[in-house]
Amino acid sequence: MGQRRQLSLALLFLLVLSAAARDYYDILQISRHADAAAIKRAYRKLALKYHPDKVQGSEDEKQAAAKTFAEIGHAYEVLTDEKKRRIYDQYGEDGLKQFGGGGDAHQPDDLFSHIFGQFGFGRGQPEEPQTPKGDTVVIELEVELEDLYKGKRVTLVRDKGIIQPAAGTRKCNCQNRMTTRQIGPGMYQQFATQVCEDCPNVKIVREKEEIEVHIEPGMASYHEINFFEQGEPIVDGEPGDLVIRLIPRPHPTFERRQSGLLTNVTITLLEALTGFERELEHLDGHKVQIGSSAITRPGQVRWFKGEGMPIHDAVDRGDLWVTYQVVFPQTLSQKQQEQVKSVLQEAAWHDEL
Numbered sequence: 118m119g120q121r122r123q124l125s126l127a128l129l130f131l132l133v134l135s136a137a138a139r140d141y142y143d144i145l146q147i148s149r150h151a152d153a154a155a156i157k158r159a160y161r162k163l164a165l166k167y168h169p170d171k172v173q174g175s176e177d178e179k180q181a182a183a184k185t186f187a188e189i190g191h192a193y194e195v196l197t198d199e200k201k202r203r204i205y206d207q208y209g210e211d212g213l214k215q216f217g218g219g220g221d222a223h224q225p226d227d228l229f230s231h232i233f234g235q236f237g238f239g240r241g242q243p244e245e246p247q248t249p250k251g252d253t254v255v256i257e258l259e260v261e262l263e264d265l266y267k268g269k270r271v272t273l274v275r276d277k278g279i280i281q282p283a284a285g286t287r288k289c290n291c292q293n294r295m296t297t298r299q300i301g302p303g304m305y306q307q308f309a310t311q312v313c314e315d316c317p318n319v320k321i322v323r324e325k326e327e328i329e330v331h332i333e334p335g336m337a338s339y340h341e342i343n344f345f346e347q348g349e350p351i352v353d354g355e356p357g358d359l360v361i362r363l364i365p366r367p368h369p370t371f372e373r374r375q376s377g378l379l380t381n382v383t384i385t386l387l388e389a390l391t392g393f394e395r396e397l398e399h400l401d402g403h404k405v406q407i408g409s410s411a412i413t414r415p416g417q418v419r420w421f422k423g424e425g426m427p428i429h430d431a432v433d434r435g436d437l438w439v440t441y442q443v444v445f446p447q448t449l450s451q452k453q454q455e456q457v458k459s460v461l462q463e464a465a466w467h468d469e470l
């Protein structure tokens with residue numbers, strides 16, 4: 118018993134650790150090569166979404182948002198500081214702590230007003246003008262239930278549009294100007310002309326690019342992992358986003374229902390009546406004791422607390438429900454029938470019979 122408790126404590130500790138060590142790039146939904154401007158835009162987008170003044174909902178939801186807000190503030194702070202970013206890339210969060218750069222971040226609220234102050238966010242002033250944004254690219258990634266249980270890193274190669282300089286010039290920064298022209302005595306016509314500048318020409322070329330997708334334990338079926346500005350580029354605008362949608366493959370033994378897992382186990386009538394020992398191999402290979410010393414009825418369901426799916430971004434786990442199917446003997450000889458009869462006649466039956 119004591120050992121089991123220690124084990125579950127260790128497990129808890131591990132889970133807390135891995136929850137704490139969420140990757141800064143993942144938090145900001147950017148690639149590892151994102152430049153300062155992209156980091157800033159990603160931060161801006163997320164901070165607007167999770168700012169405590171903006172989030173509506175229950176206390177729990179507000180608290181979760183406040184935590185996320187602090188995380189994105191911290192990730193932003195590290196990744197926009199060249200020295201800290203280098204240390205983080207090489208040694209991770211522990212490295213930052215050792216080099217004394219990880220700990221005392223600004224309050225995210227300071228950061229927020231520092232970045233948003235000039236735009237007057239939240240003070241009733243208009244937001245910045247919209248820049249055009251490229252298309253969002255959605256990639257469907259088939260995943261095994263094991264991957265959603267344990268987590269996994271997957272490297273995908275994809276075809277990505279990249280803007281490159283090209284020969285010649287192109288019209289850009291075009292604006293409509295109203296011009297007035299005299300078309301007769303006392304008659305004027307107003308019309309719009311487009312006035313453009315000449316910019317260096319660009320072309321969009323396709324290139325292969327590797328992206329690393331972090332499937333985190335407990336991510337939901339059809340969960341979308343967002344990669345900020347990794348979608349299609351657009352000339353004179355910001356690139357669209359890339360979305361990786363996780364499509365679950367059916368599993369031969371387990372069925373997922375949110376954080377719960379269901380499975381069927383077949384036992385014999387003998388086992389059903391006299392008890393049995395059985396191990397169920399779980400998605401990560403660990404064994405769950407699903408035996409019983411009592412009678413198991415066909416279709417009976419047993420509940421195994423905490424043996425379900427991990428819950429994404431939390432320490433808790435869902436539960437497992439095992440449904441027992443019972444197989445009967447093909448035939449019984451006359452003698453066996455007599456024996457069974459004599460045994461079962463003396464058994465205690467339920468009242469409903």
Ligand SMILES: *[C@@H]1O[C@H](CO)[C@@H](O)[C@H](O)[C@H]1NC(C)=O
Pocket residue numbers: 369370371372379380381440
């Ligand atoms: C368990 O068996 C039932 C009935 O045969 C079936 O509908 C269900 O899909 C099975 N569940 C799993 C997880 O295999």
